[in-house]
Amino acid sequence: MTDEGKALSQPEEATGPSSGRGFSTGDLARVSVFAALIAVLGLPGALNVFGNAVPITLQTFGVMLAGAILGTWRAALAVAVLLVLVAAGLPLLAGGRGGLGVFVGPSAGFLIGWLPGAAVTGWIVERGGRNPSVAWLLTACLVGGVGVIYLLGIPVQAAITGASLGHAALLSLGFLPGDAIKAVFAALVVRGTQRAYPDAVPAVHRERLKAAGRR
Amino acid sequence: MNGLTGAYVPGGSFLHRLPAGVKLLGLAVSCTALLLSPPVGLAGAVAVVALLYAVSGVGVAAAWAQIRPVRWFAVALFGVQFLLVDLPGAVSSTLRVVLAVALAGLVTLTTRTAAMMAFLERCLAPARFLGVDPFRLSLLLSLTLRSVPVVAGLATRVREAQRARGTERSLRAFAVPLVVSALRHADTLGEALSARGLDD
Numbered sequence: 001m002t003d004e005g006k007a008l009s010q011p012e013e014a015t016g017p018s019s020g021r022g023f024s025t026g027d028l029a030r031v032s033v034f035a036a037l038i039a040v041l042g043l044p045g046a047l048n049v050f051g052n053a054v055p056i057t058l059q060t061f062g063v064m065l066a067g068a069i070l071g072t073w074r075a076a077l078a079v080a081v082l083l084v085l086v087a088a089g090l091p092l093l094a095g096g097r098g099g100l101g102v103f104v105g106p107s108a109g110f111l112i113g114w115l116p117g118a119a120v121t122g123w124i125v126e127r128g129g130r131n132p133s134v135a136w137l138l139t140a141c142l143v144g145g146v147g148v149i150y151l152l153g154i155p156v157q158a159a160i161t162g163a164s165l166g167h168a169a170l171l172s173l174g175f176l177p178g179d180a181i182k183a184v185f186a187a188l189v190v191r192g193t194q195r196a197y198p199d200a201v202p203a204v205h206r207e208r209l210k211a212a213g214r215r
Numbered sequence: 216m217n218g219l220t221g222a223y224v225p226g227g228s229f230l231h232r233l234p235a236g237v238k239l240l241g242l243a244v245s246c247t248a249l250l251l252s253p254p255v256g257l258a259g260a261v262a263v264v265a266l267l268y269a270v271s272g273v274g275v276a277a278a279w280a281q282i283r284p285v286r287w288f289a290v291a292l293f294g295v296q297f298l299l300v301d302l303p304g305a306v307s308s309t310l311r312v313v314l315a316v317a318l319a320g321l322v323t324l325t326t327r328t329a330a331m332m333a334f335l336e337r338c339l340a341p342a343r344f345l346g347v348d349p350f351r352l353s354l355l356l357s358l359t360l361r362s363v364p365v366v367a368g369l370a371t372r373v374r375e376a377q378r379a380r381g382t383e384r385s386l387r388a389f390a391v392p393l394v395v396s397a398l399r400h401a402d403t404l405g406e407a408l409s410a411r412g413l414d415d
Contacts, residue, residue, distance in 0.1 A: 029405035032358035171288075
């Protein structure tokens, strides 16, 4: 079946890697490694920055990183891949959670919100040019990684629990300071990464791909 | 690192033998029914879910492991609803959440990860019309699974380097090297795949 599928799509792929939304193998590798990175940031024992007292999950931090480094489409795809694997029953979410329960549970909306959250973060960072400032990155992380995720998470939580929007917002309020801090760290870490590895800026990466496509 | 085995519990009940697609459809229907059902219906739903768990024979420990993640949320929700609405409202909204999670958990417990992934891949097959190759999608999924232990290994190495430098408490000293090394790994991996002709 796979061979057939490959043969069918070959004519389209002749123009694939150089066109904006086509996925080269380089993109494929980046997407899967970042999906894995988000999973690893939720592994117990991988990181306990503040000791074990504060059960902080760094996975939304990973979502912001993916958005800011991969750009709109690749980031959304990385989150989608992770969610498909979680739906298949793999314990890839923080605390070893996984399976279909998380998609009908109270935080389902926050989880689904990672998808547009990463995409919006990427979209904003892509508009920051070749050298986005920390302030720009922070804006992207706050809008995409916090704002968009809450915008989806709170109404879905209200719908699932049958509570009013206000009550759901009240329940989520406790997580807001932590998420804001994560956005600040994400902006600093992305800035550091992009200094050390310029190809981690979506705009630079795209230019490089374009240049490579013109061989 | 814990193994990526999923939560599947082997067994031979009729729930184990149902195809993954049927179970997912059943889950979608019953979750909608839970949302719309009156409080009286929820009492019946509790009995049905308990019966299904008994029939599946997955055991109490596995069942509890599925519900455990929402236990504190259930308590908080019950408290808030009890204070702001009333007792019946609190009971029914808490029950809805717990029952939906229990049902979804049951599907996960009785379906092999491979079967579920095959079903999800089949669902994604129409993406072919958007110019996405199904072969690439399954490569993407398996590559991600393979990357989890690799990135976890990178994280351990960065942790050790941090300990040696005495910067254990700095998130930046952890995340920047981790992300840079993950990106390096990804780009090398991409070149390796390209060299093996996956771009053609």
